[in-house]
Amino acid sequence: MLAAVAALPLVFLAVFALLVAFDPEQVPLGKADVVGSWRGDDGRGRVDFHADGRFEMSGIPRSAIDSGFNEAPPGRGPLSGEGTWEFAYDEPSTGIHLRIEAGGSFSDPEIASLESIEEDGRTRMYFSVNVDKMYGYEIRRVSKQPQ
Numbered sequence: 001m002l003a004a005v006a007a008l009p010l011v012f013l014a015v016f017a018l019l020v021a022f023d024p025e026q027v028p029l030g031k032a033d034v035v036g037s038w039r040g041d042d043g044r045g046r047v048d049f050h051a052d053g054r055f056e057m058s059g060i061p062r063s064a065i066d067s068g069f070n071e072a073p074p075g076r077g078p079l080s081g082e083g084t085w086e087f088a089y090d091e092p093s094t095g096i097h098l099r100i101e102a103g104g105s106f107s108d109p110e111i112a113s114l115e116s117i118e119e120d121g122r123t124r125m126y127f128s129v130n131v132d133k134m135y136g137y138e139i140r141r142v143s144k145q146p147q
Contacts, residue, residue, distance in 0.1 A: 024119035028092035034085070037143040038125065044078060047139055048146035049085055055098060056082040056146075064127035064137035065100075065112045079105040088113065096125065114139075 031051065038047045044059040058080040065079060073079060081104035088095030098112040114125040127136040 024117040024124075026094040027116050027118040027123060028094050029096075029116045029123070029125075030092040033092075033123065033141075034096065036141050036145060037147040038139040039142050040137060040139050045137065045139060050146050053084050053086060054082065055085045056080075057098075057100075058104075060127070061137050064129065065110065066129040073105040073107065073110075075105065081106050081110075083109075095128075 034049050035051045036049060038049065039045065040059065045057070045061065045064070046059055047055060047057040049055050058078070060079045062073070062077075062079060081100045083099045083101040085096055085098050087093035088097050094116050096114040096116075098114065100106055100110040100112060102109055113128045115128045116123060116125050118124075122140065124138045124140045126138045129136050
């Protein structure tokens with residue numbers, strides 16, 4: 001019994017080390033890192049970021065965008081829209097804000113947030129909809145040119 005109690009700190013240390021080893025790191029992105037075509041791992045979602053601060057998106061799951069102050073977009077199925085993008089903080093930044101204009105799936109303007117992470121040397125962004133949960137729908141850059 002005493003040996004089991006003495007081993008408890010080692011177990012906690014091992015679990016903490018595993019969590020740190022597999023936890024993706026937030027990584028700041030500059031404009032050159034963002035501009036291009038990004039796709040969801042499911043192959044359906046797409047966000048194209050342009051150097052002039054515009055974006056278009058399609059195939060984004062409804063759960064990826066929290067309609068905070070507005071009613072959820074009408075209908076079912078994936079979301080599409082366009083608008084402007086900007087860094088959430090000074091460039092480079094770990095966050096991006098999408099200002100979605102009325103049109104596409106949205107009857108009212110909406111704001112969505114993306115956060116950047118790096119895991120296994122690969123940069124991804126994820127839609128951030130819940131402050132208590134780090135990850136949402138993930139996208140990765142597939143081209144340095146919007147398509």
